[in-house]
Amino acid sequence: MGRNERPEERLRTPILEGDRALWIIYAVLIVISILVVYSSTAKMAYDVSSNLTTTESLRQQIMLILVMSLPVIFVTHKINYTFYHRWAGVFYWVSILLTIATYFVGTSMNGAARWLPIGPFQFQPSELLKVATILMLARRMADRQATIDKVKLIPTSFRLKDPKQWKILKENTWPLLGPVVISCIVIAPAHISSAVIIALASMLTLYIGRVPKREIAKTIGLGATAAAVGLSLLSMVGIGRGDTAFTRLTRWIMELFTDSRREYVYELSDTQRAMIAIHNGGLTGEGAGHSTSRAVVIHPESDYAYAFFASEYGAIAAIMLMLLYLWITFRAIEICRKCITAFPTLMSAGLGLLITCQAMLHIIVQVNLFPETGQTLPIISRGGSSLLSMSMALGMILSVSRMPFVKTKNRL
Numbered sequence: 001m002g003r004n005e006r007p008e009e010r011l012r013t014p015i016l017e018g019d020r021a022l023w024i025i026y027a028v029l030i031v032i033s034i035l036v037v038y039s040s041t042a043k044m045a046y047d048v049s050s051n052l053t054t055t056e057s058l059r060q061q062i063m064l065i066l067v068m069s070l071p072v073i074f075v076t077h078k079i080n081y082t083f084y085h086r087w088a089g090v091f092y093w094v095s096i097l098l099t100i101a102t103y104f105v106g107t108s109m110n111g112a113a114r115w116l117p118i119g120p121f122q123f124q125p126s127e128l129l130k131v132a133t134i135l136m137l138a139r140r141m142a143d144r145q146a147t148i149d150k151v152k153l154i155p156t157s158f159r160l161k162d163p164k165q166w167k168i169l170k171e172n173t174w175p176l177l178g179p180v181v182i183s184c185i186v187i188a189p190a191h192i193s194s195a196v197i198i199a200l201a202s203m204l205t206l207y208i209g210r211v212p213k214r215e216i217a218k219t220i221g222l223g224a225t226a227a228a229v230g231l232s233l234l235s236m237v238g239i240g241r242g243d244t245a246f247t248r249l250t251r252w253i254m255e256l257f258t259d260s261r262r263e264y265v266y267e268l269s270d271t272q273r274a275m276i277a278i279h280n281g282g283l284t285g286e287g288a289g290h291s292t293s294r295a296v297v298i299h300p301e302s303d304y305a306y307a308f309f310a311s312e313y314g315a316i317a318a319i320m321l322m323l324l325y326l327w328i329t330f331r332a333i334e335i336c337r338k339c340i341t342a343f344p345t346l347m348s349a350g351l352g353l354l355i356t357c358q359a360m361l362h363i364i365v366q367v368n369l370f371p372e373t374g375q376t377l378p379i380i381s382r383g384g385s386s387l388l389s390m391s392m393a394l395g396m397i398l399s400v401s402r403m404p405f406v407k408t409k410n411r412l
Contacts, residue, residue, distance in 0.1 A: 018077055018398035021331050025324050026073065026394055029379040030065055032309065032321065037061040037382045039289045040300035040308050057301070057382070064384050069391045076395025081344045081403065084396060085142070088135040092179060095132040098125035099186050114190045115385075124385035126187045126194055131393050133198050134205065134354055136179040138346035141209045144176075145342045153177060153206075153215040154222060176206070177219065188230065193361065193373035199223060201357045205350040208336070270298045274307035274366045278315070285314030301382040303374050307366040325359035325378070328352050328394075335401045344400040351393040358390075 016023055041057040084091075098116065107115040107122055115122040141148060151172050155165040180202040184195040206216050268276075277293035277300075286292060291311040294300055300308035310318035332352025339345040355378050362377045364370045376383055378390040 016074075016077075017402035019331055019335060019401035022328065022394060022398055022401065025328060025331075026379070026391075028324060030069070033065070033380040033382075033387075034058070034061060035288060036305050036309055036380055037301050039291065039312060040294055040305070041382070061382055064387055068384060069379075069387050072388055073391040073395040073398070076392050077398035077402065079399055081347065081396070081400050084135055084347065084399075085139055085343045088132070088139040092129075092132040092136040095125055095129040096182065096186055099129050101125070102190065121384065126191060127385040127389035128392075129183055129187060130194065130198055130201075130354055130358075131351065131389050131396075133179055133183040134201060134350035134393075135347060135396075137176070137202055137205055138343055138350050140175045140179070141206070141211075141346050142342035144172075145209075149210045149212065151176075151211060151215065153211065154218045176211075184227075185230075191374070192231065193375050195227075196373075197354070197358050197361060197375070199227075201350060201354040204353045204357075205346060208333075208349045208353075209342075209346050270304065270372055271365060271368050273297050274304045275368060277304075277307045277311040278318070278366065281311040281314050281318070283314050283316055285310070285312050285317065288312055302376050303372075303381075304366060305377040305381045306363050309380075310366075322359075322363055325356050329356040332397050335397065339400065339403075344403070348397045348400045351397050355390055355393055 038054065038058040038061075041054050102114055102116055102125060105116070107117055114126060115124050117123075144151065152168050153172055153176060155168045155173065157165055159165055180198060183198050187198065188195040203216055203220060206219075207213070273293070273296050277291070277297050280286060280293055281291075289312070291308060293311045294308065297304050297308055297311075306318065306321070309321060329352040332348045336345045336349045339348070358375055359378050361370065361373060362375045362381075365373050365375070376386045379387060379394075381387075
């Protein structure tokens with residue numbers, strides 16, 4: 001203890017540690033979540049088939065935040081990042097097994113089994129698998145930092161009897177790409193867009209981790225080809241959501257490059273309804289609780305939360321919300337720059353990219369730049385599984401930001 005340091009100052013530990021900006025972003029998103037869920041679910045009062053009132057929906061969302069989201073982010077940000085390095089493998093394989101279990105004992109909705117019933121709750125393991133995949137990839141990359149800038153991800157030929165090619169597969173392809181490929185294969189039948197998010201966040205993490213660009217480009221090319229073939233096969237055999245994804249993709253292409261919109265004058269797609277809601281909001285919005293689109297937009301509390309937010313608060317507020325998600329990645333990268341070891345660097349960058357990639361995919365769907373996906377808006381959309389996984393991801397980034405090697409000027 002220093003000569004001029006008081007004992008009570010040394011023992012005092014702040015309740016919330018880590019990057020101040022991330023805590024502020026999280027608090028703002030939580031407040032927006034409550035506002036969006038409360039206002040958007042007003043349409044349930046006019047739905048005779050629904051037993052859930054607006055007040056009950058708001059109560060559930062607040063309870064999820066108080067009982068699950070806040071405790072999760074608090075606990076995860078207090079745990080040393082070395083714990084995540086040590087248990088990344090266990091977390092990953094448990095998430096894989098739970099996701100596979102949904103196909104056999106899970107609850108099915110819209111033709112896809114995605115939820116495990118746990119008492120009165122429905123849990124979506126694939127949301128945890130997104131986080132687990134990034135942790136696993138970060139751990140594998142951290143163990144290879146000495147040669148990562150010269151690594152070969154894809155064999156140069158398919159002559160597997162060649163010792164050089166077999167070595168690439170054994171030492172690089174399987175350890176680095178194996179977890180990503182397995183996660184995408186396991187998730188794709190139920191939620192293809194989640195597989196896209198995992199693949200995109202993983203490729204960006206590989207780039208930040210100094211993997212050669214040509215190897216990443218080859219991986220993307222091979223992965224895109226495999227994804228196209230896999231989507232076609234899923235659609236042909238009618239497994240999972242393959243047929244739905246193929247239909248959405250073809251319809252999106254037709255709407256972009258033909259005049260087929262005339263065919264849907266009396267049957268608007270979900271995305272077209274969302275664009276109308278954004279248009280009605282204008283620059284400043286229709287006002288909180290006054291959106292005329294809540295009864296038109298499909299699932300304004302979840303799949304189209306961003307469009308509903310834009311309709312009530314306007315394009316200016318919607319752009320600021322988008323910038324908040326981009327800010328998460330910028331803060332994560334700033335934290336990475338202050339790390340002295342590979343794993344916390346890659347974990348922070350990967351999880352920040354995961355949150356932002358999901359948010360950006362949700363947003364571009366609303367303006368018809370991507371086919372309909374059903375992806376939620378992180379932390380804001382109604383639902384427990386996504387709220388849990390995204391709070392966990394933010395907590396892990398905060399756990400790195402509070403370490404001694406990270407400067408304390410952004411701590412609470």
